[in-house]
Amino acid sequence: MEQPRRTTLADVAEAAGTTVPTASKVLSGRSDVSAETRARVMRAVADLGYRGRSGRGAVPRVDRPALVDLVLSGVEGTWANRALSGVERAATAAGVDLVVSVARGDGAWLTRLLERNLRGAVLALVDVTAEQLATLAAAQVPVVLLDPVTQPPSTVASVGAANWAGGRAAAEHLLALGHRRFGVLGAHRGHLYSQARVDGFRSAARRRGNDVRVVHIDWSAAGAAEAAAAALLGGASPPTAVFACTDNIAVGVYDAAESLGLRIPEDVSVVGFDDLPEVQWLRPALTTVRQPIAEMGEAAMRMLLRIVADPPRDAPREELATTLITRGSTGSP
Numbered sequence: 001m002e003q004p005r006r007t008t009l010a011d012v013a014e015a016a017g018t019t020v021p022t023a024s025k026v027l028s029g030r031s032d033v034s035a036e037t038r039a040r041v042m043r044a045v046a047d048l049g050y051r052g053r054s055g056r057g058a059v060p061r062v063d064r065p066a067l068v069d070l071v072l073s074g075v076e077g078t079w080a081n082r083a084l085s086g087v088e089r090a091a092t093a094a095g096v097d098l099v100v101s102v103a104r105g106d107g108a109w110l111t112r113l114l115e116r117n118l119r120g121a122v123l124a125l126v127d128v129t130a131e132q133l134a135t136l137a138a139a140q141v142p143v144v145l146l147d148p149v150t151q152p153p154s155t156v157a158s159v160g161a162a163n164w165a166g167g168r169a170a171a172e173h174l175l176a177l178g179h180r181r182f183g184v185l186g187a188h189r190g191h192l193y194s195q196a197r198v199d200g201f202r203s204a205a206r207r208r209g210n211d212v213r214v215v216h217i218d219w220s221a222a223g224a225a226e227a228a229a230a231a232l233l234g235g236a237s238p239p240t241a242v243f244a245c246t247d248n249i250a251v252g253v254y255d256a257a258e259s260l261g262l263r264i265p266e267d268v269s270v271v272g273f274d275d276l277p278e279v280q281w282l283r284p285a286l287t288t289v290r291q292p293i294a295e296m297g298e299a300a301m302r303m304l305l306r307i308v309a310d311p312p313r314d315a316p317r318e319e320l321a322t323t324l325i326t327r328g329s330t331g332s333p
Contacts, residue, residue, distance in 0.1 A: 007050045012138075015044035027052070027139045031111060038111075039131075046134035068304065069113050069121040071101045073149075077248070078276050079293055083124045083146060086297025094305050107132070114139050120304045122146050124297070142307045146300040149191050157307060157315040159300040163193045166289040166322035167200025167243070170271045173287070173324055174241045175204065178332050179269065183232040183239035184214040185225060185249045197245045197273055197289075213239065217249060225252025226259075233260055233268060240268060240333035247272040247279045250286055265331035275325055284328030292320050 013023040018037055025033050026041040033041075044050075070087050072080050084100065091098045099116065103109045103126045110132050113121055121136070124146040133156055136143050145158040152158050174182065182205050187194035198214055205212045215228045225244070229252050232239060244250035250272035254264065262268050264284060272279060275290035299318055307316075 009050070012041060012044045012050050016040040027114065027135065030115070041135075043131055045138045046131045050134070050138045052138045052140045066095065067097050067099060067116065067118040068301070069099045069101055069116065069118055071103050071109055071113065071121055071123045071126055073103055073125040073127070075100075075102060078278060079274065080124070082293035083297040086294035086299075087122055087124075087146075087301045089294075090298040090301035090305070094301075096305065103128075110135065114141065119308050120144075122297070122300045122304055124300075125149060142304060142311070144300045144304045144307070146296060147193055149193070151192055155315050157303055157317065159296050159303060159318045159320070160193070161291045161296060162319050162322045163196035164200035164203075166273060166291070166324070167197035167202075167245075168204045169200075169322070169324045170243050170273070170289055171201045171204035173326065174243070174269060174271065174330065175207075175210075177241075177269065177330060179239075179241040180210045180333075181237065181239045181241070182210065182212045183229075183242040184212060184245070185228055185232070185242065185253065186214060186216045186245045187249070188218075189216050194245045197243075201243050211237075211239070217252075223252070225249045226255045227252075229253040229256035230259065233257060233262060238268070241271070241330070242268060243271045243273075245273050247274040247276045247286065247288055250279070250288070251282065254282055264329050269330040269333070271330060282329070287327045287330040288325050290323045290325050292322070296320050 009023055010020050013020045016023060017040060022033060022037060023041050026038050068091060070084060074080060088098055101109045101112060120142040122144050127149040143156065145152050145156060147160050148158050184198055184201055186198045202212055213232065215232060217224045217228055232242065233256055242253050244253055250270055253270050257264055257268055264270055270286065272286050272288035275288045279286040279288065299320065303316055303318065
């Protein structure tokens, strides 16, 4: 039976309307390519499924410098610090050097990453596109998604938390306290982790016809969490308990409750998600679902190094358990 012809870089160049050397520049992270041409090449790589050069002339991953990249969506807050600490711990144990990049909206992080000719990368909370993932695969740069923002393709490895189970645990706790009217504040609708937490909470809270009102937060607006919480708590038949899909959103619930003269937990119980160190300053202390962020970062780096040493047939997936931490912000209605 005749074998299908392997897609070549010449095919990519032709589809992108450019030359083979220019297409090669894109995959090697060269900066002397226009943004428009770069986008066409990346789109052609994704459309044609180009997987990069193999055989003679290809550089094995283990022969590249002992360098890996951690790409973060941002460096503000302790989520990024905890993820970095876990990734760095695993990299140091393996004798690998770490470079940290920030994925800004212009996509320049990808060009810088390709130019470094590194062994692989961990992408933490990065909303990576199909074209970017295809380009990394074509350049033979293995990646692991840490807490992926959207559902990753089956060919891409990932490490996340048991978000659905964590949301359900929050609801079970509030139900056991006697709550029957719930408000839920989620992050962006398209974010995988947020939707999983909302779905897990609703799966338990909606039993026996309990009232659950879900509002998603627009993080681009200053004070969005406080405004959304105020709308929930200030309406008719307000919820007696609010589940915030992140601890940062829970802070907005605290602010809204204070502005409305509501006491926590006497008038409204609050549950967060993440167990970030800064929530220890809230009064009362926040009941929250602990996400093992540092452990997730460590697991992602170990997974990446295994992939580099021995590429698997199927992309591995790992999900770390979450734990409900009960504190003073929840009580009986």
